[in-house]
Every structure is written in C-alpha cells, then in structure tokens.
Amino acid sequence: MTPPFSVAIVHYHLHRGGVTRVIHTASRCLTELGIRHVILSGEPDESGASLPVRVIEGLRYHTDPGGPQARQLVKEMRAAVADALGPAPVVWHFHNHSLGRNTVIADVVAQLAEASEAMVLQFHDLAEDGRPINYPVIADAELLYPHSPRIKHAFLNSRDRRHFLAAGLPAEHSVLLPNAITPPATVKPLEKKADSALVLYPVRGIRRKNLGELFLLAALSPKGTRYAVSLAPDAERWMAVYDEWRAFATDTGLPVLLDVVERLSPGPRAPKTFASWLRHSTHCITTSVAEGFGLGFLEPVTLGKPLLGRNLPAVTNDFSEAGIVPGRLYDRLLVPVEWVGRETLRQRLIRSLRTTLESYDQPMSNEHLERSFAAMLHDGHLDFGNLPEDLQRQVIHRLLAGDGTDKILVEIRAETQPARAWLRRTLKLTEPTAKPGDLLPYSTDTYGSRLKKLYAELIQEKPTAPEEVPKHKILAGYLKPGSFHFLLS
The missing domain is CATH 3.40.50.2000 (Glycogen Phosphorylase B;)
Structure with a gap:
C-alpha cells in the first residue's frame, strides 16, 4: 500500500x-x-x-x-x-x-x-x-x-x-x-599479501581532517609504510592550507601522498581508481578533529580493513552504545610542550580565539582565554591535533632532526605509551576490531x-x-x- x-x-x-x-x-x-x-x-x-x-x-x-x-x-x-x-x-x-x-x-x-x-x-x-x-x-x-x-x-x-x-x-x-552504512566501493582482496603497510585516509583533505597528524605518524612509522589521502578539497577556502601540506611533503620526503585518486597508482600496473586504492590499502586511518556522524569510523568495517587513528568520543560513544569497537584509536597524540613553547602557544591562542569569537559576535573574556589555555595542557604535553598547522610543522621538523622520538606519546583511556611503539604494533594487526554483522543498527x-x-x-x-x-x-x-x-x- x-x-x-x-x-x-x-x-x-x-x-x-x-x-x-x-x-x-x-x-x-x-x-x-x-x-x-x-x-x-x-x-x-x-x-x-x-x-x-x-x-x-x-x-x-x-x-x-x-x-x-x-x-x-x-x-x-x-x-x-x-x-x-x-x-x-x-x-x-x-x-x-x-x-x-x-x-x-x-x-x-x-x-x-x-x-x-x-x-x-x-x-x-x-x-x-x-x-x-x-x-x-x-x-x-x-x-x-x-x-x-x-x-x-x-x-x-x-x-x-x-x-x-x-x-x-x-x-x-x-x-x-x-x-x-554502505560500502564505498567493492573491494576484491589482493592475491599477495603486501610487504609493508599502505594506510589510506579516504577523505577530502579539508582543514578539520588534520592532515598534519598523518605526517607526524609517517615520521614515526616503520620504514616502508606509506600514507595516502584520497582527494583534495573541493572548496577554495581550504586550498591554501592543503597546498602548504603538499609543499611540506615535497620538502621533507615523508611518505604521505595527497589527492591520490585518479592521479597516482597504489602499486605497479594498478588502476588509479578509489576502489584500487581501497584494495591495495592494508589499513584505513582517521585523524579528523570533528565529525557529524563519523562514516570514516565504520566504513572500513564493511571492507574488512582495520582502522587506526584519533578517537572522537562525540561520535564514537554512540557506536560504543551499539556494541561496536570501530578501530584501534588513541584519545590524544601528545608532544612535549617545550617543542612549541608555552608563551608561543598562549600568544597564538589569544589572537586566534579573539578572531573566532569576533566572527560569532562574541567578546573574548578572561575566562574563555584561561580555560582554553588550561584545556590545551596535559601534564607537560600538548595534543598535536590541537595545534595550528605551522606549529605542527615545527614539531615534525624537531622530530626529523632527532629530538627525542620517544617523547611523543599516545594517550588511550588515560594511559600513555610511546607513539612509535604503539604504531609498530598496530600496523602489524591486519584484522578489523568489528565485523560487518555488528553494523546492523546502521x-x-x-x-x-x-x-x-x-x-x-x-x-x-x-x-x-x-x-x-x-x-x-x-x-x-x-x-x-x-x-x-x-x-x-
């Protein structure tokens, strides 16, 4: 009827x-x-x-x-x-x-x-x-x-x-x-197991996707690991930030490939299509700092791909309520505060916070400033994902110069461990943390x-x-x- x-x-x-x-x-x-x-x-x-x-x-x-x-x-x-x-x-x-x-x-x-x-x-x-x-x-x-x-x-x-x-x-x-949740593409498994990890970020590289974190993880990953972002932004407002990361990839030689779909091939004689990149990837990743629903957390499950990266409790708590563990995720990626400088960060915060609040026609109160600054400090560390891009690049340059690799930590459920060791273990795991049948609520x-x-x-x-x-x-x-x-x- x-x-x-x-x-x-x-x-x-x-x-x-x-x-x-x-x-x-x-x-x-x-x-x-x-x-x-x-x-x-x-x-x-x-x-x-x-x-x-x-x-x-x-x-x-x-x-x-x-x-x-x-x-x-x-x-x-x-x-x-x-x-x-x-x-x-x-x-x-x-x-x-x-x-x-x-x-x-x-x-x-x-x-x-x-x-x-x-x-x-x-x-x-x-x-x-x-x-x-x-x-x-x-x-x-x-x-x-x-x-x-x-x-x-x-x-x-x-x-x-x-x-x-x-x-x-x-x-x-x-x-x-x-x-x-529907699979973004049909993926036929590779006949031969990959020699090293290919970690795909299947998004457009807009600012809130936090591309700098890929570069930091790439610098910490085992030799041979590659990271790839599927698409460039489609809005002009994000292209300046994206182009800075493109130049950074060239300058540093870090294995992060940008806007790969229809431009680059994931392997010898492989098509350049999105489906091909999904097929050749060993893992999917998310480093986003904000999402509405979080398709990127669940879609890898439909493809049989393990997910790693940054947790967003604002969206993943709903998945947990449904009994789904979407991936192997950290809550924060911590870097030493001295690699940025407290006063440098504070002055940047004052300028950026005032500009943001003025856009919303709101004054910047002392409470806004002090509580925002306090929220950025984590026992002598800063969360890399909440740094402006130029300070993210400053941190990565210090890392590449050999300044204390094991000072960079992942925080998972209030416990910290060296990020490099966590990455090495996580990239060896090739099974997802959930099964397609777990996604029935979606x-x-x-x-x-x-x-x-x-x-x-x-x-x-x-x-x-x-x-x-x-x-x-x-x-x-x-x-x-x-x-x-x-x-x-």
Whole structure:
C-alpha cells in the first residue's frame, strides 16, 4: 500500500561527499518502501545516478548579498514538488538548513514552519560548531530553529542532540537519525599479501581532517609504510592550507601522498581508481578533529580493513552504545610542550580565539582565554591535533632532526605509551576490531524503517504554530569556555 504522503528532500547540491551519499541512500530506501519523493537541489547530481532530482538554482550556495528572495524560492519549490509528486501531503526533509551556506534557506524553512508544514530539519554540520566563517550568514535569521509537533530536529549523534535539548528543544521534537552504512566501493582482496603497510585516509583533505597528524605518524612509522589521502578539497577556502601540506611533503620526503585518486597508482600496473586504492590499502586511518556522524569510523568495517587513528568520543560513544569497537584509536597524540613553547602557544591562542569569537559576535573574556589555555595542557604535553598547522610543522621538523622520538606519546583511556611503539604494533594487526554483522543498527533496512516511521508520525500531527529554540543558547553551548580548537577556527 502506498503511504498517504510524499517527501521532498532539500539540499544545496549533490556533489560527491557525505551528505550526498546520505541523500542517495535515503532515496533508494524510499523507492524500495514505495514512498514517492523528489530531491530538490541547487545543482545537478554529478554522480549520474537515476534519482528523482529537480534543480532549483536558488538552493545552491549563495552567501553574498542579493540573490533570490525566500518567498519566491518557496513558490518555486512548491511548484516543483507539485509537478513531480502531485497533490499528496508532503514532508519536507531539509539537510543543513542552518549551516550558513545560503542567505535565504533559513527564511525558507521559517516560512514553511509558519505555514505548519511537516518538516525534518537534519543537521550534519553546524555553523556554531567550529565554522566561524559561516555563522554571519545566519546570525540575523529571525526563526532559525523552529520546532513543533510537525517539525522534528534530526541529529546524527547524541552530543549535538544534548546541546539542543539543553538550549530548550523539547525531547519529543527531536530524533537521533544516524546514517546508514554502505560500502564505498567493492573491494576484491589482493592475491599477495603486501610487504609493508599502505594506510589510506579516504577523505577530502579539508582543514578539520588534520592532515598534519598523518605526517607526524609517517615520521614515526616503520620504514616502508606509506600514507595516502584520497582527494583534495573541493572548496577554495581550504586550498591554501592543503597546498602548504603538499609543499611540506615535497620538502621533507615523508611518505604521505595527497589527492591520490585518479592521479597516482597504489602499486605497479594498478588502476588509479578509489576502489584500487581501497584494495591495495592494508589499513584505513582517521585523524579528523570533528565529525557529524563519523562514516570514516565504520566504513572500513564493511571492507574488512582495520582502522587506526584519533578517537572522537562525540561520535564514537554512540557506536560504543551499539556494541561496536570501530578501530584501534588513541584519545590524544601528545608532544612535549617545550617543542612549541608555552608563551608561543598562549600568544597564538589569544589572537586566534579573539578572531573566532569576533566572527560569532562574541567578546573574548578572561575566562574563555584561561580555560582554553588550561584545556590545551596535559601534564607537560600538548595534543598535536590541537595545534595550528605551522606549529605542527615545527614539531615534525624537531622530530626529523632527532629530538627525542620517544617523547611523543599516545594517550588511550588515560594511559600513555610511546607513539612509535604503539604504531609498530598496530600496523602489524591486519584484522578489523568489528565485523560487518555488528553494523546492523546502521543498515539500510533499519534506516529506511526509521525514515518511514518519522515521516508518518509528522504527517499525522495537527497543524501547529511553531516555537523557536533560542539561537543564542545554541551558540553558547558550542562556544563554552575551554572548547576552542585551532583547526576549527
């Protein structure tokens, strides 16, 4: 029986990446469930998949003054949905409406909310969470986070949901909606075991992926170990930082290969494709300092690849609750504070923290400064992942000059050990810490069932005037003193 509603999925674009994969998966799930739907995107689907996409240019990234008006954009969206789906009641499913990548999307959502439309507002990333460049675009939105029985806020992880509940969002107007896990490519095992480790970081090399940590690990790894990052950033704002790491790789000769897919081959006569790099890799890695859901922690499990790298409790705690150990992970990668200098770090913190807070139109208090500085100090060490890139390179140069290799430590559950010894042991382990069957809570069947239940509940609710989660409370939750991170500034 066809459900008595249809769905309009809304996003800025359908470029390759995490959100697009989520939308693709949702579309396939809805098709299998017989739920009629359309995807409204500001740009065509670059994957070429046969999905029900309608392009509405006003939805694309647009952060400069001018451009489409919200009322006109709502009119175009309604017309596209009616043309594609007919007159059935619609649930609108927005992805990242508050990210600050379009000047009118927040107003579009507000108008639909005031019209008592059924909506899902799903957050993959938040402008308040380490994206100070984005926030001014949404700072003046009158109704940024509307909620009602007909509007659910959908979160990828429990940490973000807790922030919104603390700011006043009723629990019944929220839902945890983790992504479905599907293998990123089909991988046929190599016929011959590799002689040395090839560690793949299957991401775009944007700033929060913390590429400097790969170089430090490469300097500590056994001879012959290679590290590879699959793709370069696709946004101009990240290219300067990425190019600095590209130059650093050339200058130091460290075995870190960047933007390898379709550019380099992982082995003699091997294709340059992503699938080929996955096939030839012995391990996957993550050094990211911030994620919304954390696909990179679970996707290696589907490929039978062991994962190592940096733990992010904000996302991995949910996996632990589901009984999944995603990889062999450290909580911190510690370097001696004297390799950077306390006063050098403090002065950099003052400048960066003030600039970041000003982007959010917030003053820098002494409490912000002192608690942020104290949070960076760990018994005579600093966490390498929370250093600006030039100071990361300074640390690596000291290491390459022979300045105390075993002074670099990994911290795992409050216990420390030399990072070089931990790496040597970890790279010898070729079995994942979880099995594909452990991922049942994140299967596409489970995901489709969650979507169907969510949409059906919303469409049955009576029209109700929306209320608002105070946006200043959301911002305060993410900017609390002590939370500053250089790579998210």
